[in-house]
Amino acid sequence: MRSLRGQKIVIATHNRGKLAEFAALLKPHGVEAVGAGALGLPEPAETENTFAGNARIKALSAMKASGLIAVSDDSGLCVEALDGAPGVHTADWAGPDRDWNRAMRLVEEMLQARGATRPEQRRACFSCTLSVIWPDGGERLYEGRAQGTLVWPPRGVLGHGYDPMFVPDGGTRSFGELAPEEKNRISHRARALEQLVRDLF
Numbered sequence: 294m295r296s297l298r299g300q301k302i303v304i305a306t307h308n309r310g311k312l313a314e315f316a317a318l319l320k321p322h323g324v325e326a327v328g329a330g331a332l333g334l335p336e337p338a339e340t341e342n343t344f345a346g347n348a349r350i351k352a353l354s355a356m357k358a359s360g361l362i363a364v365s366d367d368s369g370l371c372v373e374a375l376d377g378a379p380g381v382h383t384a385d386w387a388g389p390d391r392d393w394n395r396a397m398r399l400v401e402e403m404l405q406a407r408g409a410t411r412p413e414q415r416r417a418c419f420s421c422t423l424s425v426i427w428p429d430g431g432e433r434l435y436e437g438r439a440q441g442t443l444v445w446p447p448r449g450v451l452g453h454g455y456d457p458m459f460v461p462d463g464g465t466r467s468f469g470e471l472a473p474e475e476k477n478r479i480s481h482r483a484r485a486l487e488q489l490v491r492d493l494f
Contacts, residue, residue: 295431297362297493301325305355305365307336310453311482315364318477318486322494326364334358342381344368345434348424356426364489368421368481370455372400372443374409383454394447397458401445415443417459421481423489433492437484452476 297319304315307330316326329336329351337354339347344367351365369383379386379400387396409415423435440462447457449469457469461479468476477483 295427295433295493297322297324297364297425297489299323300362301327303327303329303332303334303355303359303361303363305329305334305351305363308453311366314473314477314480314482315366315486317473318483322490327361329355329359332359339367339381344381344420344422345424345436347381348422348434349426349432352424352426356428360428362428363426364423366421366423366482366485368419370400370417370459371420372404372415372417374407374414374416375400375403378403387454393454397447397455400443400455400458404443412442417441417443419455419459419481421485423482423485425489425493433489435485435488435492437481437486437488439479439481439484 302324304312304326306312306328312328319326334355337350339350341347341350348365348367352363356363369380371377371380386399387393404415419439421437425433441459443458444460444467445458448467449457451471452468457467459468
């Protein structure tokens, strides 16, 4: 039976916000998590058209480069009125300089162009797929989603990415207005990690 308890693992991300979420969620389980950026690992090209495919690319690259168990995620915002976009291209919409204000404006402009002004027309979900790969070749995959509605203008300065324009179902505040400990109970990443924890701890 595989377990991550007490292990040192590499989180295959160069995104500091994402790494902080992972570290906080895994710390209670005795896991020492180090980011790919801190190890100077390269960022592989994400050439797949699914979250699962891109998550596996990143985990496999980090595992081979570090020799450690690697955990990666590929996640994104899927907007119903935009036929699931930006989806796997979520980060691309922010451009090479990762300007998330620009990315949020682009989503809003496209929603407006489609006449999606009422809350029921602005449904979206954050989707997260986690890939875990061991140096011996073992692999696991976990998925989590958070359903919600997009608001404009963006609200809050916490979180990262599209968080300030996403209000989760059952709430009144955006992810950008939630303290990390609150978001980490209901986010797509938290839900995927819940499955990982049940399986590997």
